[in-house]
Amino acid sequence: MANKKAFGKLKGREAMVLGIVIAMVVLFSILSPTFRSYPTFVSVLDNSYYITLMALGVTFPLITGGVDLSIGTGLVSYALIGGYLVVHKGVPIGVGILVCILVGLLIGVFNGVLVAVMDLPPFLATLCTCMITRGLGPALCSSMGVSWPSALSEQGAFRKIFKFTSASGTVIPIGIVFMIVLVVIMSFVLDHTRVGRYILAIGSNKEATRLAGVNVKFYHMMAYMISGLFAGMAGVAYAATYATIYPGSGAGFELDAIGGAIVGGVSASGGVGTILGTFLGVFVICLMKVGLPFIGLQANWQQIFTGIVLIAAVLVDVVKKKK
Amino acid sequence: MKKKVLAVLLSAAMVMSLAACGGGGGGDAKTDDGGSAADSGTTAADDNAGSDDSAGGDKGYSFEIIVKSFQSTYWQAAVQGIEQACGELGVKANSNGPANESDIADQITMINDAIEKKPDGIGLAACDTKSVVDSLQKALEAGIPVVCFDTGVDEAPEGSVYATVATDNEAAGAVAAENMFPVIEEKIKAATTDKKVRIGEVNQDATALNIQQRGKGFINKMLELCTDAGKKVAVVGNEYYVNATEGTVAEGEAEVIIEVGVPAQTTVDLASTEAQKIMSKDDTIAIFGSNQTTAEGVITANQTLNKLAADPAEGIIGVGFDAGTPQKEAITNGQFIGSVTQSPLMMGYECIYTLTDIADGKDVSDLPMDGYWYNKDNMEAEDIAPNLYD
Structure with a gap:
């Protein structure tokens, strides 16, 4: 309901995705008694933070008609670099977090230059940075897995940004508050600022936007910078949620985020999309990742099922548009 | 140009x-x-x-x-x-x-x-x-x-x-079961078909031989120990491990259930979801994560559930495998009773x-x-410590 107040009337697509989310919660709750418990709810949120951050960021390149494939391996490598500095070089945790976000932004700028200035196709450019980031983190951290300080240690307070455990042991997933704040901010950026409007315009018709006198290169680049910045933040969220960052992991994370955005109504051909839609779409993905094991579906079937549900989610939209 | x-x-x-x-x-x-x-x-x-x-x-x-x-x-x-x-x-x-x-x-x-x-x-x-x-x-x-x-x-x-x-991964898996069993023995002996107890195991996959052997080593040893204690055991969960076990009964007739979770991909979030799925069940008394990733999955799941305890009366008994900082911390602060290390x-x-x-x-x-068992008491020992990488 809070969402409704913040955004006025839900658009049709968002209402539908919200419906899917609710339907999934109901279905999983009926099928699994342990699913409908507070810890599971917290766990869905825990799993959602880094995907949400990636998805909020990647929505912008997607809206320009491009894509950013470097965010998955990117976030792992940013978290590795930041964590390596904290654990092995004795850097204060705040600096580690900052480094994590800044390296993300830097890769975002790099992607932006490749795509907007040098006119490389986004798929190819970000596929290359995906490879670069996959090797970059391990290369800079002598290929070691890094465990950011645990919640119990002195430096582990940053983990409480996302999950606060009170003295009595009650777990409060405050990370979701930050996510909602970011959703509000980025919705504003997309719908009401020059950056957002021009990014939408580039996605609808780049040439017309250029002829209208807009500095297309700059705003096109901005889309990738936003994506990189959020990948950096996703790196922090990932480090805060999980025990150890393993070098070489992260490939495929971007698909969860891109999948979430597409389910949420962002058009893969550009020009269309909302932040709220992306946010809700991410929950379709996260609920599936947590819910399917809970209802007893075994590994291989989880993946098959996930694919089918995503097809269905996108298909509903296609059918609706045709009517 | x-x-x-x-x-x-x-x-x-x-x-x-x-x-x-x-x-x-x-x-x-x-x-x-x-x-x-x-x-x-x-x-x-x-x-x-x-x-x-x-x-x-x-x-x-x-x-x-x-x-x-x-x-x-x-x-x-x-x-x-x-x-x-x-x-x-x-x-x-x-x-x-x-x-x-x-x-x-x-x-x-x-x-x-x-x-x-x-x-x-x-x-x-x-x-x-x-x-x-x-x-x-x-x-x-x-x-x-x-x-x-x-x-x-x-x-x-x-x-x-x-x-x-x-x-010898089968033996190493068995080491985990041998050290877990005495701690939960009372609860296992008290189990009936109406009041079952559940022991969880999270394996990273069902394809690598060492994980397969380790997983089966744990299951078979636990099965043997429970059977010796006069209990009927069922193995449920991942098809590979269920089919690889002999001497079990159907879930309905069992007094002890060994549930095996395998994540769809070897990522930390899915490993922790598998652990959480098992640990969320009311009848779960113990859980074993059979490598570094899955043992840390158990620890991550516990950050939300807060169910792991060194005393079986207070919560779920946790046992890990391999080392790494998070696992060593879990053992020091009593979330895990111990872990098995290789060299x-x-x-x-x-x-x-x-x-x-x-x-x-x-x-x-x-x-x-x-495979060597280590816990709070021998973590610093000369023959154990070098294997406990961070």
């Missing part, structure tokens, strides 16, 4: 992506790093050997080592052992491995590349024991001896694998010694390595 630059850039990018498809993407960058580290370690420690292996030196052999990945600190300890042995023997070893333990195809490419280099021997930790069989056949035809370490390959072509240096360092070390023996023309045989 601009178009030409673009064309050049594009084709460069395409070549890059092709190379990555063949060679394993980021794995190359990372493993090159590991390899050069191993190399520099060798040359630094070995004064006599020239930079070229044909130049001789103490032994002058050159080996190719392929690990499962550099994903966990576990493999870094193995590389440390490899470097140590290289330094002692004056041989060279080039370490390589895919980015991820599930990158089976990448590893095959690496093995085939290693064979092309015609080294004096290959040390291999196979990601997937079935997929490497063809490559082992090639090595056999090329006359290159292979020593498997960490993971054995059951179906290896006759004569290709000279020796296997590996933890990756010794396996890497013995692998090089075995390869050198083969090159020297000596007879070699399999070298089973032990």
